[in-house]
Amino acid sequence: MEKTIQELIRKMEEQYNITVLLCCESGSREWGFDNPDSDYDIRGFFYHNDKSMYMTALDSPDYLGQIDYMSKDRIIDFSLWDIKKMFKLLAKSNPSVLEWALSTIVYYEKATEMEMLRKVILKYTCRVPLVYHYLNMSRNNYNRFIKNQMRVKIKKYAYIIRAQVSALWLIQNSQVGQLMKNVPDLINKVKLPEKTRKLFEKVVELKKQQKSELGIINSISDLDQVLSDLQGDLFSQIEKKRNQIIKDYEIDKKTQNKIKFFNKTFFNLIN
CATH class of the missing domain: 3.30.460 (Beta Polymerase; domain 2)
Structure with missing residues (x-):
């Protein structure tokens, strides 16, 4: 190829x-x-x-x-x-x-x-627009493809997980140049509850095992709740770091x- x-x-x-x-x-x-x-x-x-x-x-x-x-x-x-x-x-x-x-x-x-x-x-x-990009990507995909759905495409779960762990990594680390692209690696590097980590790892493995990009599965209620909770928690973490984030953004704007x-x-x- x-x-x-x-x-x-x-x-x-x-x-x-x-x-x-x-x-x-x-x-x-x-x-x-x-x-x-x-x-x-x-x-x-x-x-x-x-x-x-x-x-x-x-x-x-x-x-x-x-x-x-x-x-x-x-x-x-x-x-x-x-x-x-x-x-x-x-x-x-x-x-x-x-x-x-x-x-x-x-x-x-x-x-x-x-x-x-x-x-x-x-x-x-600047990491600030990046964080909000991933959070908005996660929220939009969740509301459109996961929320209140009985059957979902496994890749939609995977995309949301990718967005959330990328946002979390950027919140926890200021060096954008070290952002990892490999989702399994990100899942292991960011700070997550063990239950959440295992659910995320399970979805990634399910995605890799699918024979088709169109693979559809029954929604996973535990995962749906975790994704929803983490989304809210990520926005809360940004609020807690508001002063530092604003400082970073102002430095970027004043370059x-x-x-x-x-x-x-x-x-x-x-x-």
Whole structure:
């Protein structure tokens, strides 16, 4: 499969006249609960070889900020962002930017450029928006797919667990660059009641054992209650740490010359 992915990258570079900086995994394979039916969620960054694309404030009709591709069998799902888009989202601490930069499954990268880019991403990503991103992801998925449901997709349980343990890790640790992507590892690293930990581990194993991504099971009442309780507890923990969290956020907002620094990095990459 990696040879197929490499070939697709080369074709994209030729077709769109771009240079791909990074192609990595950003799905169940990266999170540690893939099954035989799991697809390849490939994400990353690129820049246009035609530098005129970046020389004006207004985007030209030929400018592409994002390139998407889905294989006919739907096994390979590509979504690549132009670095101009990436920097705009980095300024808002977009979680996808950090997750892709920290991916442990890399299919392709330009090492020197990505070393530079990762340093910038880690320096300018604030954990506060990340925590709320994961909490909102957890709450929305719970209310939509779990609450009051008799039958649920096992992967929805797994996604909610991933969001909650990621939020918990960020509440307990200030270094966003050390955020782990593997959910089983996160479950073992964060502070959780033993009952909760065992339930989470059980769900991850169930997800991995499913022969299909569409695996549906009866709802697990104990787990539903744990997820609901933990969601409330996570928001309570944020309230208790409000002063420190606000301080972190204010420091991030006051970072001097952020845009100037982004521009310098941007032009160092494309030249």
